[in-house]
Amino acid sequence: MTALLGDYTLQNVMLGAALIGVISGVLGSFAVLRRESLLGDTLSHAALPGICLGFIVTGVRDMGSLLAGALFTAxxxxxxxxxxxxxxxxKTDAGLAIMLSLGFALGVVLLTWIQNRGGAAQAGLDSFLFGQAAATTRADLLPMALLTAVALSGVVMLWKPLKLMSFDPEFAAVMGLPVRRIERLLTAMIALAVVVGLQMVGVVLMTAMIIAPGAAARQWAGSLLGMVLLAAGFGATAGISGGLISTLGPGLATGPVVVLVATALALVSLLIAPRRGLLPAWWRRRRRRSHTSTEQILQTVYELAREHGDWRYRVEQGAVDAYHGMITEPQLATLADRGLLISTEHMPDEGPHWRLTEKGQGHAAEQAKRRNERRRWRVRA
Amino acid sequence: MSGLANPTIAILLTGMLVGMAGALLGSFLVLRGNSMLADAISHSILFGIALAWLATGETSGAVQIAGAALSGVLAVFLIETLARSRRLRDDAAIGLVFPALFSIGVVLINVFARDVHLDEHTVLLGEIGFVWLDTVTVAGLVVPRALLASATLLLVDALFVLAFYNALKLATFDPGLARALGLAPGLVFYAHLSLLSGTAVAAFDAVGVVLFVTFVVVPPAAAYLLCRRLSSLIAVAMLIAVASAPLGYGAALWLDVSVGGAMALATAPFLVGAFSWRRWRERRRYRAAQPPAVSASSSA
Known part of the structure; x- marks a missing residue:
C-alpha cells in the first residue's frame, strides 16, 4: 500500500517535473537568445502576489485559480x-529590479494577510516560495499540462517570427512584423512557463529553470530548432532527476535541487561542448600553438616589415601575438637565438619589439619566394 | 528598558537605517545600469550565511557579516568570469550564478540546520517585528542587535561614499576616463559591491534580502526621475527610504501584515509620484513649446 502510494506520488512528480523542464527549456531558449534572461526572474517574483490573489478571490487552494492569478500579476x-x-x-535593468522587488513585497504582504486571517487552507501557499514536488497531486497536473500545451503551440505557430526576432530584431521590424505585439506574446508565454513551474520549483528559483537549460543547449546546438529541442531535453532531465532526489531526502525543497542539477548541466556544457566548450577551445589553442612553426612567425614579421617598406621595421610583439592568437614569445626567442631576429626598444613603455637581422631578412625572403612558387603551382594545378 | 529597546522605536529605526544604507549604495548601482546585481548579491549571501553558520554556529556578528559578504563578492566574481568567457551574455551569467549559490545555501540549511533559528524563509522575508527581542548591551545601553548591525553598516557605507565620492562618481559615469586617470574603477566597483553585500547581510534579519533589494533599487530609481545632480539624487533617495519606513510600519499595523513587506511596498507610492510628476512636467513643457495656433487648429 505504501509502496503504491509512493509510486503514485513519484509518477506525479516525474510528470510534473518533465512538463516544467520542457516548457521552461523551450521558452527559456528565446529568453537567453534575446538577452532577456532575467525577465523570468521578475516574472516569477511578481507571480507571488497573483497566487495570493487567486486564493483570496476563490477562498480555496485550487491550482487553476492560483495559476491564473499568478499569470495575471506576472x-x-x-x-x-x-x-x-x-x-x-x-533602463531595463532598473525596470526589472523594480517590478521584481515591489511584486515580491506585495506578495509577502498578501501572504501574511492570508496567514493572519485564513483557516487551514492557506497552509499550502508557503510552499510556492521554494516549491514542494511531493505535494503535487494529479489534479494539479491538469492545469500545468494545459498551460504547457498552450505555450508550446504558441511557439509552433509563431516559430518563424520568433526565430527572426531572436537573431535580428531590426530586420524583423523592417520586414513589417508586428515586433512589439510578438514581443508581448513571447513575454506572456515566458510567464506561462514560469507559472507552470511555481508549484514544484517555487517563485524564488524559477529564474534558473528559464536560463540554465537554454544556456546549456546554446553551447551544443548550431541551429535554433536544435537548441530548443535540446533545452527541452535538458530541462526535463533536470526536472525529473531533481524532483526524484528531493522526494528521497526528507525536508529537501524541490526548487534548489532541480536548480542545482540544471546549473550542473549548464556548467558541464560550458566546459565540454565540442565547438563552443572551454576545454575543447583550450585544446585547439594548444594544438595550434604546437603546430605554428617558428618559420611562420618569421614570415609574419617579414610581411609586416615589407608592408612598411623597411626591413628594419620594428614589429610589436603584441601585434604578432594578436595575429597568431597565441603567445609567440618563445618562438621569437628561438628566432633570436638563430640570429634571425633581434629584440629592440621602440619607445619606453611600449612593450617588446623585434626586427629582422640582415641574415633573417635574407632567410625570410628566400622562404617567401619558395612559398609563392608553391602557391603558383597550386593555382595552375 | 532603554528607549532603543522599545519595540516601535527599534523597528522604525532599523527600517530607516537599512533603507538609508540601501538607497545610498543603490544610487550608484542604478546609475551604472547594474540594478539586477542587487538581486544577485542579496540571494547569494544565503550561501555565505549558511557557511558562516556551519563554521561558527552563529548567524550574526562582525565575522559572520564579513564572511557572508564575501559570498556576494564571490557571486559578482563568478558572474564576471562567466561573462568574460564569452559563452554567455552577462544577463544569463547573473541568472545562472545566483540561483545556484542560493540553492546551495538552502540545501546546506535544510540538511545541517533543520531546527535552528536559521531558515531560508527568515533570510528571504526577515522578521523585523522581532528585532527588539534580540538585544546586546553596548556601553551600558541595551540595543537590538539588528539595529546595531544596520547602524554600523550605514556608518561604514557613508564613510566609504564620502571618502571615495569622486572616484565612485567617475567610475559610475565614465569608467574609461576613471581608468585613464588611474582611479581603478574595477577596484571601486568591487569595494562598493562588497559593502552592498555586507549591508544585505546586516539587513537580512530585519527586512529580508529580497525586500532589501527594494530599498536598493526603488528609492534611487524614483530619485533618478526627479534629480539631475548625483548628490541631490542620493539625498532624495535616502529621504524616500527614510519616509517609507514609518509609512510601511503604520500600514502593517493597520492591516496586520508583514512589517518588512509593507515598508518595502511603501516605496512604491514615491516611485509612482515621481513618475507622474515627470510626465506632468514633460506634458506642460511640450504644450508650452507648441505655438498656440497649431494647438488651436489641432484641437478644432
Missing part, C-alpha cells in the same frame, strides 16, 4: 516594466 508586472522603461530614462 504579465501586469511585465507590462508595467516595459511602460516604465519606455516612458522614462530608467
Amino acid at each position: 504579465v501586469v508586472a511585465a507590462l508595467l516594466m516595459v511602460g516604465l522603461t519606455r516612458r522614462t530614462r530608467l
Whole structure:
C-alpha cells in the first residue's frame, strides 16, 4: 500500500517535473537568445502576489485559480516594466529590479494577510516560495499540462517570427512584423512557463529553470530548432532527476535541487561542448600553438616589415601575438637565438619589439619566394 | 528598558537605517545600469550565511557579516568570469550564478540546520517585528542587535561614499576616463559591491534580502526621475527610504501584515509620484513649446 502510494506520488512528480523542464527549456531558449534572461526572474517574483490573489478571490487552494492569478500579476508586472522603461530614462535593468522587488513585497504582504486571517487552507501557499514536488497531486497536473500545451503551440505557430526576432530584431521590424505585439506574446508565454513551474520549483528559483537549460543547449546546438529541442531535453532531465532526489531526502525543497542539477548541466556544457566548450577551445589553442612553426612567425614579421617598406621595421610583439592568437614569445626567442631576429626598444613603455637581422631578412625572403612558387603551382594545378 | 529597546522605536529605526544604507549604495548601482546585481548579491549571501553558520554556529556578528559578504563578492566574481568567457551574455551569467549559490545555501540549511533559528524563509522575508527581542548591551545601553548591525553598516557605507565620492562618481559615469586617470574603477566597483553585500547581510534579519533589494533599487530609481545632480539624487533617495519606513510600519499595523513587506511596498507610492510628476512636467513643457495656433487648429 505504501509502496503504491509512493509510486503514485513519484509518477506525479516525474510528470510534473518533465512538463516544467520542457516548457521552461523551450521558452527559456528565446529568453537567453534575446538577452532577456532575467525577465523570468521578475516574472516569477511578481507571480507571488497573483497566487495570493487567486486564493483570496476563490477562498480555496485550487491550482487553476492560483495559476491564473499568478499569470495575471506576472504579465501586469511585465507590462508595467516595459511602460516604465519606455516612458522614462530608467533602463531595463532598473525596470526589472523594480517590478521584481515591489511584486515580491506585495506578495509577502498578501501572504501574511492570508496567514493572519485564513483557516487551514492557506497552509499550502508557503510552499510556492521554494516549491514542494511531493505535494503535487494529479489534479494539479491538469492545469500545468494545459498551460504547457498552450505555450508550446504558441511557439509552433509563431516559430518563424520568433526565430527572426531572436537573431535580428531590426530586420524583423523592417520586414513589417508586428515586433512589439510578438514581443508581448513571447513575454506572456515566458510567464506561462514560469507559472507552470511555481508549484514544484517555487517563485524564488524559477529564474534558473528559464536560463540554465537554454544556456546549456546554446553551447551544443548550431541551429535554433536544435537548441530548443535540446533545452527541452535538458530541462526535463533536470526536472525529473531533481524532483526524484528531493522526494528521497526528507525536508529537501524541490526548487534548489532541480536548480542545482540544471546549473550542473549548464556548467558541464560550458566546459565540454565540442565547438563552443572551454576545454575543447583550450585544446585547439594548444594544438595550434604546437603546430605554428617558428618559420611562420618569421614570415609574419617579414610581411609586416615589407608592408612598411623597411626591413628594419620594428614589429610589436603584441601585434604578432594578436595575429597568431597565441603567445609567440618563445618562438621569437628561438628566432633570436638563430640570429634571425633581434629584440629592440621602440619607445619606453611600449612593450617588446623585434626586427629582422640582415641574415633573417635574407632567410625570410628566400622562404617567401619558395612559398609563392608553391602557391603558383597550386593555382595552375 | 532603554528607549532603543522599545519595540516601535527599534523597528522604525532599523527600517530607516537599512533603507538609508540601501538607497545610498543603490544610487550608484542604478546609475551604472547594474540594478539586477542587487538581486544577485542579496540571494547569494544565503550561501555565505549558511557557511558562516556551519563554521561558527552563529548567524550574526562582525565575522559572520564579513564572511557572508564575501559570498556576494564571490557571486559578482563568478558572474564576471562567466561573462568574460564569452559563452554567455552577462544577463544569463547573473541568472545562472545566483540561483545556484542560493540553492546551495538552502540545501546546506535544510540538511545541517533543520531546527535552528536559521531558515531560508527568515533570510528571504526577515522578521523585523522581532528585532527588539534580540538585544546586546553596548556601553551600558541595551540595543537590538539588528539595529546595531544596520547602524554600523550605514556608518561604514557613508564613510566609504564620502571618502571615495569622486572616484565612485567617475567610475559610475565614465569608467574609461576613471581608468585613464588611474582611479581603478574595477577596484571601486568591487569595494562598493562588497559593502552592498555586507549591508544585505546586516539587513537580512530585519527586512529580508529580497525586500532589501527594494530599498536598493526603488528609492534611487524614483530619485533618478526627479534629480539631475548625483548628490541631490542620493539625498532624495535616502529621504524616500527614510519616509517609507514609518509609512510601511503604520500600514502593517493597520492591516496586520508583514512589517518588512509593507515598508518595502511603501516605496512604491514615491516611485509612482515621481513618475507622474515627470510626465506632468514633460506634458506642460511640450504644450508650452507648441505655438498656440497649431494647438488651436489641432484641437478644432
